[in-house]
Amino acid sequence: MAELSDDEYALFASVARSRRVRAGEALFRRGDLGTTMYVIASGAVELDFGEDLVGKMLGPREFFGELGLLIGDHARSADAGVVTEGELLELRHEEFQRLVERSPEVVSFFLRRAIMRVVLNEQGLIRRLRRRNQDLQAALDSLRSTAHQLSQTEALIRTDELTGLHNRRGLIQHLQDRQRNGATHGLGLLLVDCDRFKHVNDEHGHLVGDRVLQGVANILRSVAGPGDLACRLGGDEFCLLVKAETRDEVMRYAEFVVGTAHGLMQMPQVPPLICNLSLGACQVDPRREWNDWYARADAALYRAKRLGGNRVEWQDDARVPA
Numbered sequence: 412m413a414e415l416s417d418d419e420y421a422l423f424a425s426v427a428r429s430r431r432v433r434a435g436e437a438l439f440r441r442g443d444l445g446t447t448m449y450v451i452a453s454g455a456v457e458l459d460f461g462e463d464l465v466g467k468m469l470g471p472r473e474f475f476g477e478l479g480l481l482i483g484d485h486a487r488s489a490d491a492g493v494v495t496e497g498e499l500l501e502l503r504h505e506e507f508q509r510l511v512e513r514s515p516e517v518v519s520f521f522l523r524r525a526i527m528r529v530v531l532n533e534q535g536l537i538r539r540l541r542r543r544n545q546d547l548q549a550a551l552d553s554l555r556s557t558a559h560q561l562s563q564t565e566a567l568i569r570t571d572e573l574t575g576l577h578n579r580r581g582l583i584q585h586l587q588d589r590q591r592n593g594a595t596h597g598l599g600l601l602l603v604d605c606d607r608f609k610h611v612n613d614e615h616g617h618l619v620g621d622r623v624l625q626g627v628a629n630i631l632r633s634v635a636g637p638g639d640l641a642c643r644l645g646g647d648e649f650c651l652l653v654k655a656e657t658r659d660e661v662m663r664y665a666e667f668v669v670g671t672a673h674g675l676m677q678m679p680q681v682p683p684l685i686c687n688l689s690l691g692a693c694q695v696d697p698r699r700e701w702n703d704w705y706a707r708a709d710a711a712l713y714r715a716k717r718l719g720g721n722r723v724e725w726q727d728d729a730r731v732p733a
């Protein structure tokens with residue numbers, strides 16, 4: 412296909428200039444403007460189209476650079492370098508014009524072939540681009556599903572397996588987000604602990620204990636509004652971070668939680684589905700950190716337990732233990 416016929420070769424050789432070339436010699440570079448076509452009389456030339464396009468190795472009777480010749484001042488689409496020393500025929504635009512007059516049939520045959528070569532190259536390029544597009548699409552799809560899996564995994568890491576509430580890691584992340592957004596104002600903290608939970612486990616077994624913990628989680632979930640956070644801190648200890656501007660508001664939430672658990676306890680179920688709860692409540696001081704909030708709520712919870720459980724105790728700023 413790329414080789415010239417005897418007639419073509421003889422015609423081109425009659426006007427072209429012969430040039431000896433050495434291995435390693437660069438004939439032109441991609442982007443150079445050129446008007447010369449080359450025919451290889453002997454030796455070999457390599458065309459490098461760059462990026463990941465397949466290069467071409469050309470031998471005797473093959474031609475290249477024809478677009479420069481036909482269009483004039485065409486930017487070369489490849490680097491052309493001599494691989495094996497030999498002889499090239501160089502044909503310039505003006506010389507080609509003379510050939511058109513001298514032998515129009517041979518030239519028109521050559522032109523038809525040159526055009527077909529350009530079209531085939533274009534089609535090859537389009538196919539490659541399509542394939543690359545598909546590869547990119549596939550890479551994008553797998554990236555999307557990886558991102559989806561990652562966000563699912565992240566959600567799992569933040570979640571307590573038994574209750575579906577946030578776990579301690581989820582709480583820390585939530586607090587960091589709030590602190591970053593300056594959203595730690597107007598919050599109340601409830602620290603919740605099951606009363607005599609060990610007894611539930613001992614009496615009815617661990618699975619029943621698990622169900623009771625899920626029951627407590629359900630109460631907290633039902634109280635938490637958008638932006639609030641219900642969390643299982645570990646074992647039979649939970650916390651609830653709620654939007655509440657005043658002590659009364661925080662206490663309303665707390666009394667509701669204790670009252671609901673206690674109310675359910677009044678409908679005896681064997682095995683039990685819930686247990687009584689003790690709560691320590693406080694207002695969150697945005698100037699301080701989680702450890703301080705927790706210490707205050709924990710001091711109140713400690714009192715609630717000491718007073719027999721099934722109740723809420725409040726902790727003011729002023730009474731923070733040293």
Ligand SMILES: Nc1nc2c(ncn2[C@@H]2O[C@H](COP(=O)(O)OP(=O)(O)OP(=O)(O)O)[C@@H](O)[C@H]2O)c(=O)[nH]1
Nearest residue numbers: 604605606607608609610612617618620621646647
């Ligand atoms: N079923 C179950 N039990 C758990 C789980 N995590 C911790 N526990 C048990 O929870 C119990 C907590 O006991 P304690 O901290 O003594 O609390 P308590 O019996 O409620 O005592 P008070 O708080 O003083 O009323 C322990 O027996 C733990 O083994 C869990 O995921 N499932």
